Amino acid sequence: MKQNEFLKVGQIHRRKVPALILTALMMLSFTMASFGQISISGNVTDESGEPIPGATVMEKVTASGEVNGTITDLDGNYSLSVDNQDAILVFSFVGMRTQEITVGNQASVNCSFEQEIIGLDEVIVVGYGSQKKSDITGAVVSIGEDIMESRPSQNLEQMLQGSMAGLSVTHNSSNAEGSSNNVLIRGQNSISASNTPLIIMDGVEYLGEMSEINPQDVLSMEILKDASSAAIYGSRGANGVILITSKRGEVGKMTVTLNTSFGFDQMVSVPEYHDAKTFYEIKQGRGETMTPIEDEGYATGRDTDWLGMATRTGKRQLHNLSMSGGTERTKYYLNASYTSIKGISVGDNFDRYLFRINLDHKLNKWITFGTSTQFGYYNRSGRPADFADAHRMNPLGIPYNDDGTLRISVWEDGVYDKNPLMETLYISSDKNRRIITNNYLLFEFPFVKGLTYKLNTGYNYNSGLFQEYRGRNTHQGLQSNGELRVRNDYDEDWVVENILSYSREFGRSKIFLTALYSAQKEWNEGHDILGNGYPNDIMTYYQAAQGVLIEPSQSFSEAQHLSQMFRANYTFDSRYLATFTVRRDGFSAFGDDSKFGVFPSVALGWNIANESFMENVDPVSVLKLRLSYGVNGNEAVSNYATLPNMSKNYYVNYNKITLVGFYPNKIGDPTLGWEPTASFNAGLDFNMFRNRLRGLVDVYQSKTTDLLLDKSISDINGATEITQNIGETQNRGIEVQITSINMARGAFTWRTDFNFSHHKNKIIHIGLTGEEGEYIDDVDNKWFIGQPIDVDYDYAFDGIWQTDSASTPQGPVQAGWVKVLDANGDSIIDADDRIIQGQEIPDFIMGMTNTFSYKGFKFSFFLYSVVGVNKKNELLKTGDSDFRRNRYPVPYWTPENMSNEYPKSAPSTEDINQYGIDFYRNASFLRIQDINLSYSLSNKTLSAMGIGIQHLELYANIKNLHTFTKWEGLDPEFNDQLNVPQTRQFLLGLKLSF
Amino acid sequence: MKKILSIMGILVLLASCNEDEFLKENPKDDIFAENLFTTYEGFSNALYGLMDRVRLETTNDSECFSALTNTGTDIGFGNNTPGVHRAFNDYNLLNAEHGDTEWFFSWLYQVINSANMIITRAEGDINWQGGSPEAAARNKGYIVGSARLIRAWAYRHLTNSFGPVPLNKTEVNGLNYRDDWTRAPLTEIHELMEEDWIYARDNMSMVEETGFPNSAVASHYLAELYLLQEKYADAEREAKRVIESGDYKLMTSRFGSRASKPGVPFMDLFYNDNREDGNMEVLWTFNNAHETILGSRNGGKKNMWTLYASKGSVLKKVNADTLYFHNGGRGRCRASISDSAFNWWEPTDERFSKHAVKKFYLYPRPGNPSILDTVEWTRMEYEKDSDLEDNWYWPWVRKYEYVDPEIFANADKPISWESEMYLRLADTYLILAEALHKAGKNDEAATYLNTVRARSKASLINAADVDIEFILKERSRELVTEEHRKYALNRNGVFVEWTVKYNPRIEGVGIDIFEHNNLLPIPQGVIDANVGAVMEQNPGYL
Known part of the structure; x- marks a missing residue:
């Protein structure tokens, strides 16, 4: 059944099945006619009594079979003639529940729409x-x-x-x-x-x-x-x-929608490092020799804000113009968009230009052609500063020369002295152009009802061009007399799918069959040039050939897939559901002895609410139990991984001419294949209280076997390892998702969307066996049997030594040094004292959106939370480069403040953290991720304006307003705390359609 | 319904005529054995690759392989000792986890696997090129001969260093790789080495391209193997085949690039490593080239044996580049030659002259740089063991001197991009002398020894002087730092005895050296990864 989105007003829509809308309605706008004798008129409003212009009023079945209907005017009024009193009027409007009213002897038929709750039967x-x-x-x-x-x-x-x-x-x-x-x-x-x-x-x-x-x-x-x-x-x-x-x-008719927004980003949660004065004093207090620049900077009160110089206020603008509409034969959607973002780090830019055309055209009664085509241009030119250095550069350093150019070395160190802003001087261009065009031909065979054949094709082409020149005004360019990098990348991918579908109802049974045969090919080539030693910087990255040393390189990769799939869905009486699927996949990268894999699955569903015994359980409108079991794969094997390539090396002859050599140093396993995951899922969907409470619960357990891992083999084989399908992991979890309309009074609604997920994986084995053939851990890779895949495994912090001691498990120590946990209690700190200190997989993730709407106003806020993650915090670590680089101040141990949290501040020659212990901290957080306020002008106001505007909306959004966390540093979510800071974004937008 | 299902069935099962062809991988930016080993050129590329792997013995940055065969013997001790070499100053530290030992073992089996690949694949349908069946056959013989010579060469290292080792003589791939290796008896390995070298001897020319092995090298190694097997007549025959071939001769008079400068013929060999330079003594060179050429490798022997003289109190004060420019370049002095070995030379022996042994350092006179003054003398002074660690004054042999001819500022860097004379005829003479002595032909042995000694103006000896001690000391006098000293000592069963006697840093058996140290331990990783069978460790190692 075709959906009807007649008079769609630029909103994003689910595909619904407002079950009773006639397909014939589509012709309405072209063949508006009146045949009847009884004249009916009336008024259409929404729940709050606001008139709705543009709502459709149709006679359900006309005697002649002709279409009969109309549209409400600006005040929500309509008039229509029908054949007789038995006529049924169908009132419909996007976003509202469709209503049917029998005319009877009324001359006036009014309709008050109820908002349709989305998701009922999408x-x-x-x-x-x-x-x-x-x-x-x-x-x-x-x-x-x-x-x-x-x-x-x-x-x-x-x-x-x-x-x-x-x-x-x-x-x-x-x-x-x-x-x-x-x-x-x-x-x-x-x-x-x-x-x-x-x-x-x-x-x-x-x-x-x-x-x-x-x-x-x-x-x-x-x-x-x-x-x-x-x-x-x-x-x-x-x-x-x-x-x-x-x-x-x-x-x-054509709807033109303009959506435009502007915003800016600011950085938040920037760590406070030592200011220059404190830096100088602590360093001097350690008895270290200060350099002339440090002395001069201290005397003149210089305090260089490296992070400040590497950042700016981010700016963003997003513009989007779309046109859509169509006739019964041809439907179109055109969109042009421009996005421009200047990131908070200087030199970090992203521009995106996109043009899309989606078209469906009926060639004749039973053949439809369609395309989804997009052209994209992406510009990522520019290089941000080196943030790891910007975070920790000596605050007494001098950023600029007298002439305003960047100094290459900012103080006298030799290692930690390179200007962190240097990268911003790289002349760098990075552009991509991508075309995606997916086209189909759909045959709806008139001779077999319900049978369709779809020839679906996809084509994707991407070309990337990266060019960079590092001139003599940069550290690297100075060292190599100009350095040039040019890289061309081309990707191409095509897929052809033959899809045969059959969908039919037989009495109370409904079947839906799908069969597929598809072929796909991916291709990638890259050409690189790395050059240095250029006569001058004038021609920047256009002077590749003039270099003293030019190293070109090329890459090539191709992969093919062949697949067959069959799926059968069976529904009996809307109560019992079954799905059976099987897919056979061939992939070129799999080993010669295992080119094809077969992946079956089966699923059952039971719509309990549709059972007769549930008829009287009024609050429950949907209650569905789902069970599924099946095997899927992870392709895992990279191209050519099963073919042992020869490594390249070089020899020379007597005349010093290079001789290119090849030698084997790896062996390939021709049986290498996918990693299969067998999983079981049980779920329950429910809608209750007139669908005001909707939700689902899913629990699952899966087991992945034949994991691709490197197995150590004896050196005698000429290689030290071979990649094989060994190893096994398990994963289980629970997911809950709830949507609730907490309040719906008049024009006011309050709705909550909540979701929760928890999962836990563990390693069953990794293919390593001990002397007795039992499975053993791989300590080097931090893989432990029975533990999650990602764990923090390290020496553990056990406080601070409070007194000097000549004999401790970690040898002689001084007060203020880090105490390492003697985990196995054998009074010697060695590799056996490393322990698992937490996991990188959260205990649970939670998201909650509350949306309040009143008439044209809509306000929502989104809370996001990740709980139970442990991460090491590099800001807290003491390293031997402390005070050659700036550091994050922690409450150091001092004889006066004998804390047990952090070691003392000591010169690098003193081994205060002998085992280089990392400081693991809880990275749980709760974030006010989005706050959004929008106002749409009412239909009535818009109509009154009379300039054809159908929708006008203003919105404002704030992202990342606040994060509640105990984490110190940039952000608990970030991998690296010495990077570009977290941002808070403000956005103002306008959406307009006519 | 049935019709629908059958239509769908046909579609699903419509296995396109050629699934396998569509899914075949055809990589283009990489070389695979399947496309490399089809022509003579491809095999040549594999031989180049193999040769580069082989020359790692003397061009590996960690300089380990020289240490394994020379440091901790009678002639060499660790001086500026990196951690991994300390085991050769104190054998208590030598265990199955020893890094260099692991590297050595693993590297040799990689070489063997590379060679096996060439040998195995040469039996396929190959275009051996050359233009005529004879030339094609000769090409094949050359390639396979080279690969077999090198395979046997790798087993020579393995058997001499580890004793019996697993025997791998086929190309290993993803299907036939093994985890149940066992150590083959020495006789079986020696048999393969003999067959390989005989094949190489019979299928290669006495002289091949510089930088590659040849028939003479095969005969030399055969002679050495027969000597070990106590087949003295065979050893004599093979050694004489090389010596009497006329293709090679001892260089007894001045030649080459420095012929006109003060010097001795013995040292001319080391400044002119190639046959093309007039060196008719060299049997096998490892080629090298300046850093700017692809295919260059940093020579390790200079790092190993040349002193880091600017660390000394006097030389510290002069300009390092200038110092090294005039004194043969900078080394790392990972090892030094024992005082005993220095004392084995007579004062008149040119191999102990100032041209061959560093005795003093020169530096341009301030104000008149054309005059070079002696600013420091080398000396062998020590009282206790620690005086021998970081001893910046020790003398050294000048065989590996190198100063970058192009960049002055490189003089102070521990680099050498010079080709390496890996094997020379004098060694063959000494192998022959040892074989003759052991066969009871001391007269003849003395003749060959005298030929070598005469070239360096050492006093001549007679048959009565010939014994194993003399031969081993003569080997040191002629070949110190060149030969694999440990193998020669082991061949005569005196490794531990001589090391205790002559190495200044080794105190005694049971203290810092043990009888079992004549062999290296089998690396633990190799034992652990061999889960399908027990790989026995060498006795004495845990």
Whole structure:
């Protein structure tokens, strides 16, 4: 059944099945006619009594079979003639629940719409097709459009953070593009292979960066979490699948939507390092010799703010102009967008230009052609400062020469003296152009009802050009007389899919069959030039050939996939559901002896609420139990990994001419294949209290076997290791997602979206065995049987030595030194005293959005929390470069303040932290991630303005308003505390459609 | 319904005619054995790769391999000793976790695997090029001969250093790699070495391209192997094959680049390492080139044996680049030659002359740089063991002197990009003399010894003077730092005895050296990774 989004007003929409809307309605706007004798008129309003212009009023079935209907005017009034009193009027409007009213003997039929609660029976994209939500058996979740709208961002990944249970997005560091994120579905199963999910956009694997997608183009996003739903992607489904569907045109007149926003970023949580004065005094107090620059700086009161100079106020602007509409034959969606972001670090920029055209055209009654095509241009030119240095550079250093140019060396050290701002002088250009065009032909065979064949093709081409020149005004350029780097990258990917679907109802049975045969090929080539020794800096990166030393290099990679898939969905009486899927995948990188894998899965669902015994349980409208079991794969094997390549080396002949040599130093396993993950999922969906409380609970357990790991082998084989499918991990977790309409009185609603996920993985074994054949740990890699994949394993902090002592487990010590925990109590500190001190996987992740709306106002705030993570904090560590570099002040141990937390401040010659102990701290946090306020002018006001504006909305957004945490440093979420600081973003936007 | 299912079935099972072809990987930016080993050129590339691996013996930055065969023997002790070499000043530290030993073992098996790959793949359908069947056959013989010579050369190191070791003679791949290696009897390994060298001897020319092995090298090693096996007649035959071939001769008069400068013929060998330079004595050179050329490697022997003289109290005060420019370059002095070994030379022996042994340092006179003054003398002074650590005054042999001819400022760097004379005819003479002596032919042995000695104006000896002690000391006088000293001592069963007697840093058996130290320990990693079978450790090592 086709959806009707007639008179759509520029909002993001779910695909709904407002079940009773007629497809014929589409023709309404073209063949408006009146045939009847009874004249009816009336008024259409929303819950609060506001008139609704543009609502559709249709006669349900006309005697002649012709379409009969109209649209309400500016005041919500309509008039219509119908044949007789039995006529049924259908009132519909986007976002409102469709109503049917029998005319009877009334002359005036009024309608008061109730807001439709989204998600009741949406159509959900499930990969190679879509299904009604009630028919779905797997663990599939969608991101709500409200949620997306409440977090306007240029970056899809950031919008996804905390939005769905089971999806974790970790923001690793700060950059203009917002691209430094880790996206995981249900955590990590693989130890050495990638754990990132497969991304499918408009049915075809998406190979670009997520940050290259314009979120405004996105209609819906679904996450396939369990084995059954992801099984259609076989050997690539084990990490879960993200399905992105772009917007398409709808039947109706053209809607033009402008969405524009401006914002700025400021840095927050910048650590306070020692100021220059304190730095000087502590250093001098340690009896260290001060340099002339330090002395002079101290005397003149210089306090260089390196971080300040490396940063600025970030600026962002996002402009988006779309046109969509269509006729029954041709539907179109066009969008042009421009995004420009100047990050908070000087030199960090991201510009994105995107043009998209999505088109569906009926060639004849049963053949449809469609395209989803996008051209993107991405400019990432510029180089930020070296932040690790900017954080810790000597505050007494001198940044600029007298003439205003950057000094190369800022003080007299020889190692820690390079100007951290140097990189900003690199002349650097980094541009990408990507074309994605996905085209299909859909055959709806008239001779077999319900049978369709879709020829789906995807083509992706990317060309990247990176150019950089490091002139003599930079440290590196000076050393090498100018250094040049030029890199060309080309990627191409094509896929052809043959999809046969059959969907039919037989009495109370409903079947939906999908079969697939597909082939895919990916290609990548790169050409690099690295040169140095240039006569001058004039031609920057256009003088490759003039270098003294020029090193070109090339890369080539190709991979092919062949897949077959069959899926059968069966529904009986809307009560019992079953899905069976099997996929066979061939992948070129797999070893010769294991080119193909087969991945089966089965899932069952039971719509308990549809049982007769539930009829009287009024509060429950949906209650569905889902069970699934299946096997998915992780391709894991990188291209050519099973072919042992020869290493290159060089010899010379007597005449000193280079002789290129090759020798073997690795061996390949021809049986190398995917990492299979078998998982079981049980879930419960429920809607209660007239759908005001909706939610789901999922529990799962999975086991990944044949992990790709390097096995040590005897040197006698001529190589020391071989990559093999060994090792096993287990993962289990629970996910809860709840949406609740807490209050809906008149025009006021308060809604809460909450999600919670917890998972825990553990290593079963890693293929290493001991003397008795028992499985053993791999201490070097910090892999321990029965422990999570990522643990902090190290010597443990046991306080501070308070007195000098000649004999301790760690040898002679002095007061104020770090005390190492003698974990095994044998009175000697050695490697056996390293212990596991916490894990890097959180205990749980939680997201909560509260949305309040009143008439045109909507206010929401989003809280995001990660709890139970331990991380080492490099800011707190004492190292031997302290006070050759600045450091984060901690309450040092002193004879007066004999603390047990941190060692004393001592010159580098004194070994205060003999075992180089790291300071592990709890990195849990609760963040006010988004605050969003929007105001839309009412339809009435807009109509009164009379200039054709259908929607006008103003919005303001603040990201990262505050973080509650005990963590000291940039941000508990960041990997590296000596990097670009966390930002707070302010955004103001306008959305206008006519 | 049935129809639908069958249509779908056909689609799913529509295995396109050639799935395997579509999924075949065809890498283009990398070299794989499958595409390399198809022509003579490809095999040549593999031989170049192999040769670069082989020359790591003397060009490895950690200088370990010279230490393994020379430091901690009668002739050498660790001076500016890096941690990993300390085990050769105190053998208590030598255990199965010893880093250099692990490296050495692993490296040799990599060399063997590279050689095995060439040998195995040469039996395929190869285009040996050359233009005629004869030339093609000769090409194949040269490639396979080189690879087999080097394989046996690697087993020579392994058996001499570790005793019986696992025997790997086929290319290892992902299917046949093993975790159940066992140590093969020495006789079996010696048999393979003999076959390999005989093949090389019979399929290669007496002289091949400089930088690569040849038939003479094969005969030399055969002679040494037969000597070890007490097959003295065979040893004599092989050694004489080289000596009497006419292709090689001892260099008895001045030649080469420094012929006109003060010096001695013996030292001309080391300034002219190649046959092309007029050196007719060299059997096998490891090629090298200046840093600016791809294929350059930093020579380790200079680092190993040349002093770090500017650390000394007097030389510390002069300009280091100038100092080293005039005194043969800077080393790291990882090891020094024992005072005993220095004392084995007669004062008249040119191999102990100021041209061959560093006795004093020169420096330009201030104000008149054309005159070089002697500013410091080397000396062998010590009372206790610690005086021998970081001893910056010790004399050293000048065989590895090198100063960058292009960049003056490199004089103070421990670098050497000079080709290395790896094997020379004098060694063959001494092998022959030892074989003759052991066969009871002392007269003849004395003749060959005298030929070597006469070149350096050492006093001539007669048959009565010939015994093992004399031969071993003569080997040191002629070949110190060049030969694998430990192998020669072990061949005669005197390694521990002589080391205790002559090494100034070794005190005695049971104190800092033990009888079992004649062999190195099998690396623990090798024992641990061999889960399918027990790999026995050498006796005495835990």
